[in-house]
Amino acid sequence: MSRAIPRTYWVAGTAVLLALLFAAAATVAAANGGSAARPASGAAPRTPGLHSPDAGFARDMAVHHQQAVEMSFVVRDRTQDEAVRTLAYDIANTQANQRGMLLGWLDLWGLPKVVAGEPPMSWMGGSAGHGGHAGHGPAGPGSLMPGMATKEELEQLGAASGRDAEVLFLQLMTDHHKGGVAMAEGCAQQCGTPVERELAQGMVDAQRSELTLMADMLRQRGATPRG
Numbered sequence: 001m002s003r004a005i006p007r008t009y010w011v012a013g014t015a016v017l018l019a020l021l022f023a024a025a026a027t028v029a030a031a032n033g034g035s036a037a038r039p040a041s042g043a044a045p046r047t048p049g050l051h052s053p054d055a056g057f058a059r060d061m062a063v064h065h066q067q068a069v070e071m072s073f074v075v076r077d078r079t080q081d082e083a084v085r086t087l088a089y090d091i092a093n094t095q096a097n098q099r100g101m102l103l104g105w106l107d108l109w110g111l112p113k114v115v116a117g118e119p120p121m122s123w124m125g126g127s128a129g130h131g132g133h134a135g136h137g138p139a140g141p142g143s144l145m146p147g148m149a150t151k152e153e154l155e156q157l158g159a160a161s162g163r164d165a166e167v168l169f170l171q172l173m174t175d176h177h178k179g180g181v182a183m184a185e186g187c188a189q190q191c192g193t194p195v196e197r198e199l200a201q202g203m204v205d206a207q208r209s210e211l212t213l214m215a216d217m218l219r220q221r222g223a224t225p226r227g
Contacts, residue, residue, distance in 0.1 A: 046192065047109050047110070048109055048111070048192060048193060050111060050112075050115065051115075051118070051122075051123065052123065052191075052192065053123045053124070053186070053187060053190040053191045053192070054105075054109075054187075054191045054192055054193045054196055055106065055109065055111050055123070056118075056121070056122065056123025056124075057102075057123060057183065057184075057186070057187040057191055057196070057200065058102040058103070058105050058106050058196070059102075059106065059113060059114065059115070059118075060120055060121055060123070060145060060183060061098075061099075061102055061180070061183060061184070061187075061203075062099045062102045062103050062113070063120075063144065063145070064145055064147070064148060064176070064179065064180055064183065065095040065096070065098055065099040065102075065180075066099060067148055067149060067176065068091055068092070068095045068173065068176055068180075069091075069092045069095050069096050069099070070154070071088075071149065071154070071157060071169060071172060071173060071176070072088035072089070072091045072092035072095075072173075073088070073092060074154070074157050074158050074169075075088050075157065075165055075166070075169040076088050076089065076092075078157070078158070078160060078161050078162075078165035078169075079161065079162055079163075079165050079166050079169075081166055083217060084166045084169065084170070084217070087210070087213070087214075087217070088169070091173065091210070094206070098199070098203065101199065105193075105196065120144055120145045121145060121146075121183065121186075123186075123190070124183070124186040124190070145179060145183070146178075146179035146182060146183075147175045147176045147177070147178050147179020147180060147182075148176060148179060149172045149175070149176065153168075153172060156168060157169060157172065163221055166217075166221060167218065167221050167223045170214045170217055170218050170221075170223070170225075171218070171223070171225060171226045173210075173214060174211060174214050174215070174218075174225045174226070175225075175226060175227070177207040177208075177210060177211050177214070178211070180203065180207055181203070181204050181207050181208060181211075184200040184201070184203040184204045184207070185200070185204055186200075187200035188200040188201045188204060
């Protein structure tokens with residue numbers, strides 16, 4: 001049965017729209033070597049190194065975003081609930097666009113999208129570990145990065161339907177967003193490319209808004225976030 005879309009959905013939707021608009025502007029700025037990425041001296045902007053926070057964040061967040069897109073498409077086919085399907089569409093659309101930006105920057109910098117032997121989130125240094133599977137510390141068993149779902153959890157989502165699929169999706173995506181927020185905060189603090197730092201902060205703001213929304217949606221279904 002379809003539920004009315006709560007008011008908080010529109011707040012989150014506005015944040016998503018702003019994030020998409022910023023993503024488009026940031027891509028143009030980075031591609032053109034715009035003033036946002038150019039030092040005050042007028043010298044050409046420094047290209048990030050292979051193991052820099054800029055490159056590491058781009059690689060890791062592209063992988064992180066890809067799973068969010070995948071989960072969103074899965075739940076879209078497992079429920080007829082309008083609010084969940086709309087949220088899933090927005091997450092898929094936003095994160096697919098941001099993933100394209102991140103991979104495009106790696107191409108622009110002449111850097112590989114995968115580095116053999118590089119541990120996920122190693123660019124964050126000590127800031128990656130603060131305990132807890134829900135995005136603030138080491139990844140749980142079978143999970144590539146904090147907040148990411150395991151293969152078994154993805155299979156459970158694909159096998160569920162109706163309310164069960166809605167609840168599991170909202171719980172998995174809550175964990176996923178918490179992991180994404182922690183990683184984006186790391187880039188906002190450590191990345192050297194201004195447009196990338198700004199994109200990371202936009203991710204933090206939008207995903208925190210969606211975390212509030214998903215907590216409300218879980219409550220409406222008699223459930224709570226995990227952990």
